[in-house]
Amino acid sequence: MLELKNVTRTVGAETHIDNVSLRLERGTLNVLLGPTLSGKTSLMRLMAGLDKPSSGSLLVDGVDVTGVPPQKRDVAMVFQQFINYPTMTVYENIASPMRVSGAGREAIDAAVQHAAALMKLTPYLQRTPLNLSGGQQQRCALARAIVKNAGLVLLDEPLANLDYKLREELRAELPRIFAEAGTIFVYATTEPSEALLLAGNTATLSQGRVTQFGKTIEVFRRPDDLITAQTFSDPPLNTIVMRKAGSQFLLDGGVAFPVPDGLQDVPEAAYTIGFQPHHLTLVRTSPEALALQATVTAMEITGSESFVHLRFTDASWVMLSPGIQNFVVDQQIEVFLDPKQLLVFDGQGRAVTAPARLAA
């Protein structure tokens, strides 16, 4: 188990990591999700021992490893850029961590063959990395991390430089490999969809803070605050600010929602209402669904789905609708929103209590 206790790292006047506490169990896949410069790489470097925290401590299975250098830690890391030894063959690249640890010839061969098979590199073992495609080079780096059989494997946006389809295939492979290895995997990404596909646990990061940590799908469905919900939404989360008055949420201009069940008792104030793009629908999904009149501002069609960009009063929204929708820009359409799917955040951006959570 890897435990971070109140870890902070400041460089000069800048805070890169702000009081992060996390517990990562063995045999789990943990996604660090957040935009560029949110602290994913900084956090990984701390976990690897490449950087030292300014305050706080790191514990592995209860033992403080805060000042221990990376070469003395049981850790493997894969970077966004494909990093291999250019003059060694793929076989030697994959074998290198075992050679360092002084493993026997047969043990090395067995491990290399196994990792190469997992990463579909068996035909390329005798080539040098520069004669491989980007995807193969990155698979070689991944295989090296697997062979090391480290207790902690850190993957920093390992698929970011690969083709979309290749990314999709490796993404499907990785969770299986992780499950087999029984180590702690940490995987950094900027893409919410990648976190969802990898499943496991997710920690959302924003400006050096971990805003929420839990099972990936739980964090996605029940964000604790607005920042987490926004970080974990692609297309971007739809939001609108409304004021609670009596039994209604009101918007200037006369639009009103009845306050959903379970929220009648919250104080009268301004709230940010958020919901996922696929929760806006063209057909009424439940009797309570709210009917809203919105204006189409843009259309994007992927063949299987349509992204309908809408303007509702002052807010810009995206509706993700299955199939092909042929609306024209400036068209007025009626869309439906199930109040059960609403996320309600108070003035500080904290989730008030998402109704879905009460229903669950």
Next chain:
Amino acid sequence: MARIDLDHIRHSYLANPVNDDDFALKEVHHSFDDGGAYALLGPSGCGKTSLLNIISGLVQPSRGRILFDGADVTQLSTERRNIAQVFQFPVIYDTMTVYDNLAFPLRNRGVPEADISRRVNETLEVIGLADRARKRARGLTADQKQKISLGRGLVRSDVNAILFDEPLTVIDPHMKWQLRSQLKELHKRFGYTMVYVTHDQTEALTFADTVVVMYEGEIVQIGSPAELFERPSHTFVGYFIGSPGMNVLPVTLEGGTARLGSLSISLPGAATAAAGARTELGVRPEYVRIGRDGVPMKLRAVEDIGRHKIVRGSIEGCELAAIVPEGDEIPADPHVRFDPRGINIYADSWRQTLRA
């Protein structure tokens, strides 16, 4: 704006190409209509970037001609072709202000300062950087830098086409949405001919009216996003577009039915294929229905990705993926049916028309 004709373009990076394998681009013969939004979609190494560079003049094709509005520009240099190009990594002139960056292409062409000022200010409004005009370009974020790259093209009102080479690679997901819709809006407002190279299906399909799918130096299909999704003409298109890609099952054909092992699947029409051809049935995960009737499926994994679930399993030993909407139940003993609208038949990887 111009119509762009690619007249039997072939290109090889070797000095003396002999056979087809020596060509990075085997043969491309296609026209981009004036004012159209096109995407060139394909995996790395399929020749899409070579094709883009041939249009912009950065690469001279080994064979064939390029015409802008009917005029042969094959021998013209990049600057004289009058095109704009946005690259994968933002190219900005570090030492200049945002304003000077945009003014640069106009100053190089000797446009009077008064006109430059007017056009640069208009463009700054369009790309939403008017408030940063006097700032050094160096300190900006990746998406702002990419907007400057685009702005340097837009500022020349007479460009023949705007070319994009995977422009959103370094942009965070949330900013991608903004930039993409801004591009679409620009296209609608000004009617530029736009060609957009990418390996990302979402970017290609959402950006373009017409998507050109390339594979190993050749065009395998040209069509609207809907056509590529519903009627992929090659199994590669089925695989490459869609997430997960199309399920491809080896079948034998008997008129209106396809046989998969011991199973019979009735087809929406009769299919025939040349004797000895490898015949396959393609059905996208979106058209696989999971319920209590149909063919029994061996369940392997269910991936809940939020807005829907991906169900992975097999029928008759063949891998099969299905997409189930959020909230739908998956029975303990799942059976699958194929929506006839989504069934395509392939012979030697190419799509066969079904007769009613």
Next chain:
Amino acid sequence: MERTVNNKAWFLVLPVLVLVAFSAIIPLMTVVNYSVQDTFGNNQFFWAGLDWFQDVLESDRFWDALGRNLIFSAIILAIEIPLGIYIALNMPRKGWGVPVCLVLMALPLLIPWNVVGTIWQVFGRVDIGLLGRTLASMGIDYNYVQDPVDAWLTIIVMDVWHWTSLVVLLCYAGLVSIPDAYYQAARIDGASRWSVFRFIQLPKMGRVLLIAVLLRFMDSFMIYTEPFVVTGGGPGNETTFLSIDLVKMAIGQFDVGPAAAMSLVYFLIVLSLSWVFYTVMTNQGQETGK
């Protein structure tokens, strides 16, 4: 956070400290000592206070030598930097020409200073030198032993020949790190050759160029071996730079006190110039960082 403080680490750096003490601090203190003393030999020393410093700073000899140093540095910077950039710009970026050019460029750098001096000393001699004889046969009156202008020209040409390669290699390293997309974008923007240099290549070379200027300045400011070997500071005192003057004074004339004072002044000039460069460079770094 608990952190164990281990003082044993100091013992590990002790050898280095001792080495630095013997090689730098003790000699420096000796020099400081000499600079405030007078001696008539026999190990008899008298307190002289700041007299030597006053003498040095009031002597024309010092200011003349300093002036020569500054002029020399200015001239070789004015030649080597543009020339180095020009050569770097014209070097091939790919193909077989790259290693050939790099080796050719590195050759002069591999030759020791005194050998360079000797080469040019012989090369330029009017009686037996290839250059000297050739120029003489062309009717050009060239003699670096007697003509101050010829002496200066010889030293400058020699320094340019010896050190331009360093500037070339640094600039080349800066140039090859520029992605192709920049050149392609410039072509699309219709940029002229000069614009490409001014707005893409020069800014991208900025940092290495600064290092090149710093290295070449410090090095030329402290030049000693080559003029010592070629001209020995002459004719007259025409090529007597601070370092040569210093050695003349200390070893030739055994004026240890004034020499020590002068070397300290020299040292302070070098130190303060280094500081100025360092500040400029770190400021530049902060601006381009991020």
